[in-house]
Amino acid sequence: MRKVYIGELEEVVLLIVVMLQEEAYGVAITKEIDQQLDRKMSVSAVHATLHRLAEKGFVTSHLGGATAQRGGRRKRYFKVTPSGSQVLTKIQEARNLLWSQLPPNALTI
Amino acid sequence: MNVRPHPPEWISKLLRVVCKDDLFEEIEGDLLEFYDEWVTTLGRKKANQLYAWHALKFLRPFAIRRFSSKLDNQIMIRNYLKVAWRSLKKNKMFSTIKVGGFAIGIAAFTLISFFILDELNYDKHYENGNRIYRIANDYKGEEKWTSFPGPAAEIIRSNYPGIEKVGRLIPQSGWFQSGDNQLRTSSSPTNFYEEGFAYADPELLAILEIPMVYGNQEEALSVPRSIVISERKAQKYFPNQDPVGQTIILNDNLEEPYVVGGVMKNFPSQSHIDFDYLISLYQHEFWPGEQTNWCCWNYNIYVRLKSTTNPEELEEQLLTIRDYVAQYQERNNPSQAEDTKKYHTFILQPVADIYLKSDDIHDSGKHGNLQIVWLFVAIATLVLLLACVNFINLSTAKSANRSKEVGVRKVLGSRRKNLIQQFLTESFLICFVSVSIGISLAALFLPSFNEVAQKSLSIPFLSWWFIPGVLGFILLITFFSGLYPSFYLSAFRPVDVLKSSLSQGSKNSRLRSVMVVFQFSASIVLMVSALLVYRQLDFILNKDVGFDREQVVVIQGVSTMGEKSDIFKNELKSLSNVRSASLSNFIPISGTKRDGNGFWLEGRQDLDKQVGTQRWTVDGDYIETMGMNLLEGRNFGDMAQDSSSIIINQALASKLNLQEPIGARIENYLGTWTVIGLIQDFHFESMKMEIEPLALCPTTNGAAMIVKLQSEDLKESLTDISAKWDNLMPNQPIRYTFLDDSFEIMYENVTRAAIVFAAFAVLALIVACLGLFGLSAFMVEQRRKEISIRKVFGASLQNIFNLLTFNFLKMIVLSLVIAIPFSLVIMSRWLEDFEYAVGISWDVYLIAGITITVISLVTVSFESLRAGLINPTRGLKEE
Numbered sequence: 006m007r008k009v010y011i012g013e014l015e016e017v018v019l020l021i022v023v024m025l026q027e028e029a030y031g032v033a034i035t036k037e038i039d040q041q042l043d044r045k046m047s048v049s050a051v052h053a054t055l056h057r058l059a060e061k062g063f064v065t066s067h068l069g070g071a072t073a074q075r076g077g078r079r080k081r082y083f084k085v086t087p088s089g090s091q092v093l094t095k096i097q098e099a100r101n102l103l104w105s106q107l108p109p110n111a112l113t114i
Numbered sequence: 115m116n117v118r119p120h121p122p123e124w125i126s127k128l129l130r131v132v133c134k135d136d137l138f139e140e141i142e143g144d145l146l147e148f149y150d151e152w153v154t155t156l157g158r159k160k161a162n163q164l165y166a167w168h169a170l171k172f173l174r175p176f177a178i179r180r181f182s183s184k185l186d187n188q189i190m191i192r193n194y195l196k197v198a199w200r201s202l203k204k205n206k207m208f209s210t211i212k213v214g215g216f217a218i219g220i221a222a223f224t225l226i227s228f229f230i231l232d233e234l235n236y237d238k239h240y241e242n243g244n245r246i247y248r249i250a251n252d253y254k255g256e257e258k259w260t261s262f263p264g265p266a267a268e269i270i271r272s273n274y275p276g277i278e279k280v281g282r283l284i285p286q287s288g289w290f291q292s293g294d295n296q297l298r299t300s301s302s303p304t305n306f307y308e309e310g311f312a313y314a315d316p317e318l319l320a321i322l323e324i325p326m327v328y329g330n331q332e333e334a335l336s337v338p339r340s341i342v343i344s345e346r347k348a349q350k351y352f353p354n355q356d357p358v359g360q361t362i363i364l365n366d367n368l369e370e371p372y373v374v375g376g377v378m379k380n381f382p383s384q385s386h387i388d389f390d391y392l393i394s395l396y397q398h399e400f401w402p403g404e405q406t407n408w409c410c411w412n413y414n415i416y417v418r419l420k421s422t423t424n425p426e427e428l429e430e431q432l433l434t435i436r437d438y439v440a441q442y443q444e445r446n447n448p449s450q451a452e453d454t455k456k457y458h459t460f461i462l463q464p465v466a467d468i469y470l471k472s473d474d475i476h477d478s479g480k481h482g483n484l485q486i487v488w489l490f491v492a493i494a495t496l497v498l499l500l501a502c503v504n505f506i507n508l509s510t511a512k513s514a515n516r517s518k519e520v521g522v523r524k525v526l527g528s529r530r531k532n533l534i535q536q537f538l539t540e541s542f543l544i545c546f547v548s549v550s551i552g553i554s555l556a557a558l559f560l561p562s563f564n565e566v567a568q569k570s571l572s573i574p575f576l577s578w579w580f581i582p583g584v585l586g587f588i589l590l591i592t593f594f595s596g597l598y599p600s601f602y603l604s605a606f607r608p609v610d611v612l613k614s615s616l617s618q619g620s621k622n623s624r625l626r627s628v629m630v631v632f633q634f635s636a637s638i639v640l641m642v643s644a645l646l647v648y649r650q651l652d653f654i655l656n657k658d659v660g661f662d663r664e665q666v667v668v669i670q671g672v673s674t675m676g677e678k679s680d681i682f683k684n685e686l687k688s689l690s691n692v693r694s695a696s697l698s699n700f701i702p703i704s705g706t707k708r709d710g711n712g713f714w715l716e717g718r719q720d721l722d723k724q725v726g727t728q729r730w731t732v733d734g735d736y737i738e739t740m741g742m743n744l745l746e747g748r749n750f751g752d753m754a755q756d757s758s759s760i761i762i763n764q765a766l767a768s769k770l771n772l773q774e775p776i777g778a779r780i781e782n783y784l785g786t787w788t789v790i791g792l793i794q795d796f797h798f799e800s801m802k803m804e805i806e807p808l809a810l811c812p813t814t815n816g817a818a819m820i821v822k823l824q825s826e827d828l829k830e831s832l833t834d835i836s837a838k839w840d841n842l843m844p845n846q847p848i849r850y851t852f853l854d855d856s857f858e859i860m861y862e863n864v865t866r867a868a869i870v871f872a873a874f875a876v877l878a879l880i881v882a883c884l885g886l887f888g889l890s891a892f893m894v895e896q897r898r899k900e901i902s903i904r905k906v907f908g909a910s911l912q913n914i915f916n917l918l919t920f921n922f923l924k925m926i927v928l929s930l931v932i933a934i935p936f937s938l939v940i941m942s943r944w945l946e947d948f949e950y951a952v953g954i955s956w957d958v959y960l961i962a963g964i965t966i967t968v969i970s971l972v973t974v975s976f977e978s979l980r981a982g983l984i985n986p987t988r989g990l991k992e993e
Contacts, residue, residue, distance in 0.1 A: 031144035048144050049171040052137075056176040068140070075150070076120070078143025 011063070011092055017042065018054045019063055019093060022083045030069070030080040031055070055083055063089030119153050121146070121165040129169055134179045141172055190532070191539060198540035201516065208888060212508050213548050215884040219501025220552025220591075222877050225563050226494035228556075228571045233482045236384045236469035240323050242418060245278075246465040247425065249415045249432070250475050254457040259476040261286075261411040263442075264404060266435055267315070270415065274431060276423035281318030282395055282413040283387075286478040288707035289313070289412060290400055291364055291393055296674055296846055299351050300361040300371065305846040307671060308347070310390035318392070319378070321418045322465075328356045329376025335394035340375035344390040348377040365674050366845075383570060386468040386479050408442035414477065416465075425462045432460040447720070478705075486867070493874050496636050500878055502595040503629045504885040505544070509599035511626060511892040516603055521611035533604035541596025545588050553584070566869050568862075627925055630889065633882040634929035634966060635936070640875035641962045642937040643944075646954060647868040650945065653952045654861050660796025661702055662741025665828075666853035667835070668701055669819040671846065678842050679815060685838045691825030692835070696735035697816040700728075702798035703856045707817075713809065715770055716779040716786055725769045728798070728806065729782065731813035737761075737793065739822045747776040747791035750812045757812060760787035764795045766807035780809075787811070800860050801950040820853075879966075883973045886922065890974040894918065894981040901981050902989030914982035915975065922974050923967070930963050 011019070021037050022029040035051045038044050058064045069080045085093075130138055145168060152161035202209040240246055249270075250260045264282070271280045287293025292312050296305040316335040319326070319342070326334060327345050334342045341362060348357050352374075362372045372393065381388040399405050419425065436458040443451035463475070470482045520533060528536075557573050564571055574580050672679050679697055686695040699707055709731075712724030734750040736742075745764070750756045760780065767775045778789045787809075795805045823831050832850075839848040858865075894901070901914055909917075938954060945951040 031140065032147045035144075035148075047168055047171050048148060049141075049168060049174060049177075052141060052144070052172070053174050053176055075143045075146040078139050078146060080143055081140040 011061070011096070014054055015058055015061075015063075016093070016096060017044075018051065019058055019085065019089055022055075022058075022064055023085045023090075023093070027082070029083045032080075034083075058089070059083075062086060063092060119158055119161075121149050121162055125166055125169050129172070132173065132179060133177050137177055141177065145169060190535075194536045194539040195543060197519070197536070198543050201540075202544070205512065205515070207891070208508065208512060211884045211888045212505060213544060213551065215504045215881045216501050216544070216548035217551035217555060218877055219497050219504075219881055220549055221555035221559065222874060223494050223498045223501075224553055224556040224573075225559065226490050226497075228573070229563075229567055229569060230487055230490055230494070232384065232569055232571055233470065233487050236482065237386055237466045239382055239384070240465060242323070243466055244464070245419045245421060245423075246321060247417050247419065247462040248465060248468060249417060250461040250463050252459045252461050257476075258461070258474050259411075260414045261477075262413050262415050263408040263411055263439070264413055265406055265408060266438070267413065267415055269435060269438060270417065270432075273434070274428065276420055276428050276431075277417045278420050279317045279321050279418040281315040281321045281416050282313075283315070283318055283416060284313035284395070284412055285387060285389075285414060286412070287311075294670070295364045296366065296671055297351075298363050298366075298845075300363060303845050305366065305674070307847065307849050308390065310344075310388065312387075312389045312392055313395050313398070314342075314392040315395045318416060319376075321416050322387075324381075325379040327377040327379060329358050334376030334378075335392065336396055337373065337375060338394065338397045339370065339372050340394040340396070341372040342376045342378050342392045342394075343374060344378055344380050346380055347390045384469075386465075386481075388480075408438055417462075429460055429462055432462075435460065447724075449723075483863075490870075493640070493870075496640075497874060497878060497881070498591070500633055500636060500881045502591060503633060504881055504888075505541075505595040506598050507626050507629050507885055508888045508892075509541075509596075510602050511889055513599075513603050513606075517606050517611040520603055520606045521608040524606075524608040525612070530604050534600045537600030537603050538592065538596050541600065542588065542592045545592045545595070549584060549588050549591075566866055566873075568866070626889065630882075630886065630922075631925050631929050631932065633878075633885060634926055634970070635933040637875065637878045637882045638929055638933035638962050638966055639937045639940065640871060640878050641965065642933070642958055643941055644868065644871035644875045645958050645961060646937075646941045646945070646952070647864065647871050649952045649958075650948065651861065651864050651868050654801050654864065654950075655858065657797075657801070657950065659702070659857075660742060660794050662822075663853040663857050665823040666740070667821045667823065667832070667850050668853055668856070669821065669835070669839070669848060669850045670817065671849055672697065672819045673815070673817040674846060675843060679819070682838065682842055683819065686819070686821055686835065689831075689834050689838070691823055691827065691831040693822045693824040694735050694739045695822070696733055696739040696820045697814070698730070698732040698736050698818055698820060699813075699816045700730040700732065700798075701818060701820065701853065701856070702740070702796060703853070704798075704800045704860050711782045711809075713766065713770070713780050713782045713807070716781050719781060725766065725807055727766055727782075728808040729811055730808065731811050731816070733813060733816070736810065736820070739820050740796075741822070742796055743794035745792045745794050747789070749791060753812055753814055756790070758785065758787050759790040759812060761791035761793055761810040762789055763793050763805070763808045765805050766809055767792060769807050797950075802948050804949045879969065883969060886970055887973045887976070890918070890922065890977045893921075894977045898981070898989045902984075902986035905982075905986040906990075911979070911982040915978050918978040918981065919971060919974050922970060926963075926967055926970055930959070930966075933962075934959055 017038065018034060021034050021041075025033055025037060031048055031051055034055070035046055035048050038046050038051070055064065055066075059066060063086055064083045065086055066081050066083045069082050071077050071079050126142060129142055133141055145165060148168070149161055149165050152164050156164070237243070248260060249262065250258055251262070252258050262282075267280050267282045270277060284292050290313075294307065294309045295311055297308045298305045314335060316332070318324075319331040319334060324331065327348070329342070334340065343351075343357070343362075351357070351362075352360060356377075357374045358376060360374045362374060364370075364372065375394065378392070380390075404410075419428065436454055439458065440451040440454045443454055461475075463472070468477075468479065468481075470484045470487065472479070472481050473484065523533060523536075553573065560571060560573065563569075672682070675682060683695050683697055686692050700709075709729050711727050711729045713727045713729075714722055714724060734753065737744055737749055744761075747761070750759060750761070762772075762775060762780075770778075770780060772778050772789070775789050775792045780787055780789065793810065797805060798808065799806070821835065825831050835850075836848050897918075901917075904914065904917075941954055945954070
């Protein structure tokens with residue numbers, strides 16, 4: 006099987022999906038990225054990223070119920086899949102492995 | 115409760131169309147959520163903008179609806195192509211007519227388009243083309259011309275800061291060395307005849323951006339008596355070397371040699387001027403005081419403006435030039451000076467307009483004809499339209515054969531959209547094949563077309579735009595010709611066609627009739643035009659022009675003989691096959707040397723307006739040699755006695771109001787003359803112009819020897835003449851033309867128009883007949899049972915024939931009625947150009963009508979007769 010690659014933006018979005026738990030849908034994710042990371046993303050870019058994540062099998066989604074908000078349009082909620090979780094964990098482990106080998110005070114900021 | 119603000123409706127609608135169905139809801143929901151926020155924080159207007167912007171950003175591949183899946187499409191298109199190919203193969207005759215007619219139309223269209231493109235692209239190659247202008251005179255808006263007195267250029271150069279460069283050009287041949295000359299290099303004794311000489315200022319090279327091979331633009335003409343020659347001539351006289359500094363001798367005049375100052379690239383074919391030799395005007399005076407005299411208008415002036423200059427304002431400023439003109443006229447014709455101050459204005463003509471838009475401006479250059487270009491555009495469109503109409507006609511006529519297929523496809527689940535797609539694919543296939551054949555045909559006929567149109571066109575197969583351009587063209591005509599048939603065919607209702615209750619294809623026979631009438635009207639218009647152009651041509655070539663051009667040889671370049679020309683003339687006269695010979699500078703062919711003068715009655719110079727007159731210097735044998743008709747008085751006799759005698763034509767006599775011309779005394783700038791003879795008017799310009807006043811004055815020298823032969827053996831006569839020439843002029847080859855050839859060349863344009871009209875009339879007729887043939891075949895097929903039943907009941911072949919052809923005859927008569935007014939308008943406008951023209955008579959229409967009727971009857975009768983002769987049982991046995 007082809008090794009599935011995950012980009013930096015995808016990683017961020019995926020992490021936020023995990024973080025938001027039951028409330029992970031387009032607007033919430035966009036706002037979270039803005040507030041937490043001070044990173045302006047257009048909602049269309051977030052949708053595109055989510056679409057890519059879904060294609061790679063890292064997230065699943067379902068439509069929520071209709072409410073009076075947002076013109077009665079339903080929200081699509083995203084949820085991380087086991088393989089998504091696995092990818093995130095692997096990345097974190099790889100990073101930890103490398104970070105632990107950095108000599109003390111090696112980073113000059 | 116407040117109504118919540120919502121974004122513009124159209125954006126949501128657009129989103130709904132564009133987005134995938136399953137994604138639309140969440141996308142719009144998210145956008146709306148943001149929208150609510152924006153409205154509260156940023157206001158409604160800004161929110162709307164942001165909403166639109168973000169909605170637009172959803173046009174990403176993942177969100178856009180797939181209009182149909184790729185795989186399905188490929189399979190279906192393959193199927194469409196297969197079925198298209200099968201139906202083409204099934205009806206070979208029909209397919210051939212369809213494709214053939216289309217291909218012919220496209221070939222014609224391709225040729226004409228290339229011609230038009232070429233004409234429109236003259237003088238577009240200058241880097242600073244939008245700043246290069248030619249100055250022209252405008253007198254009352256009635257008369258426009260381009261020549262100026264010599265000193266005008268200097269005035270312009272020093273008085274107008276908006277002008278960057280000024281340069282003069284003398285393009286008209288016959289002015290001293292401009293035009294043609296005998297040329298040799300200093301190292302060779304042999305003279306060669308060369309054409310394409312002109313005089314130019316040093317600055318002209320830079321203004322017209324003439325690229326140099328040797329030497330440079332600034333210095334090539336900056337020495338008196340320097341000359342710039344073209345690359346091809348440099349190759350001829352100084353092969354493979356830099357000729358700068360070499361000497362050229364013109365007309366054996368050793369005292370005034372010319373030094374080559376540079377070699378210029380040959381002028382591009384799409385340039386309004388084309389010279390091989392430019393002689394410097396730097397510090398050049400044609401006679402003492404010429405450069406400061408405002409008498410003589412011989413210089414064309416080109417300017418390059420500064421980029422900040424407004425040409426319209428400059429035209430206003432140029433008006434000061436007319437003060438200089440008036441100042442000169444003040445001295446000898448004060449009333450003329452008044453008029454000049456009032457009516458004389460100046461035009462800045464952009465260089466790119468010179469070739470096509472100089473219709474009313476007199477100059478000596480070669481020009482295209484904007485009218486002809488438009489005419490060609492019309493013909494090209496017409497031919498293409500005819501071909502498309504043919505296609506539409508045949509496609510819908512043949513629809514019966516496809517109706518079952520349409521029914522079955524619909525029953526099996528094809529939607530109308532798919533069927534339209536199918537028939538468009540089919541049209542595309544046919545268009546593709548037709549265009550390929552058409553372009554090949556065009557390439558095949560290009561050489562002959564070039565000959566007729568006097569062009570050097572080529573099909574740019576290798577240009578980057580060629581393949582995309584052709585594909586675009588194919589798509590365009592696919593839609594144009596395929597749209598209607600595809601809508602028509604796809605509209606069949608499966609129940610009708612499968613039950614076979616649809617009256618097959620005859621439903622819209624009215625539309626087809628309209629199209630056939632259109633085709634035939636167009637053919638008739640073209641045919642009538644061709645006939646009339648031919649008549650005019652015939653009229654011109656056979657009209658009594660007032661002189662006899664048969665068996666007349668004009669030997670050019672006699673001026674280099676000097677004293678010996680008299681000996682030559684006498685020797686020629688002694689030849690048995692020469693009837694007479696005459697020495698003159700002037701021949702009655704448009705574009706040759708002219709000498710325009712003002713004439714007055716004696717003593718009226720200050721009182722009357724001048725009568726513009728051609729003053730031709732000829733010897734005593736001119737009238738006899740040219741076969742002109744002396745109406746009254748006598749010819750020149752002894753040259754010494756007749757030095758102030760003059761012979762005038764009828765036009766001059768009537769302009770001067772001379773009732774008794776013989777003995778009258780008239781004057782011009784040279785002095786006073788006594789009229790000794792009245793000569794019948796003869797055409798010395800093209801028949802587009804009225805015969806103008808003309809006077810013959812005696813001379814004993816000239817540049818041309820005109821020889822009238824009286825022998826049947828042309829070859830022998832010419833050998834004799836050449837022998838005499840070679841004796842006297844061993845270093846200069848003889849050069850002669852036949853007067854009747856030159857005369858015919860004058861009307862080349864008319865001849866060309868006749869050929870083009872005739873060719874396209876024939877093409878249009880072929881296309882129309884192909885269509886008619888297809889239609890009649892279809893008609894016969896439709897009525898096969900009817901015909902068989904009629905035959906069983908005893909109808910004769912005649913009856914059947916009449917039945918089938920009557921309809922078509924009606925259409926042809928209708929076409930005639932429609933075509934007559936159209937062609938009348940077009941052709942009377944064309945004939946207006948000629949002062950001397952044939953009238954449009956009714957027999958032209960009779961000829962065209964009969965021809966069209968006969969041709970179409972033959973076309974139709976082929977199928978009709980076959981239907982009438984067939985055994986009725988064959989039509990009836992199948993059910």
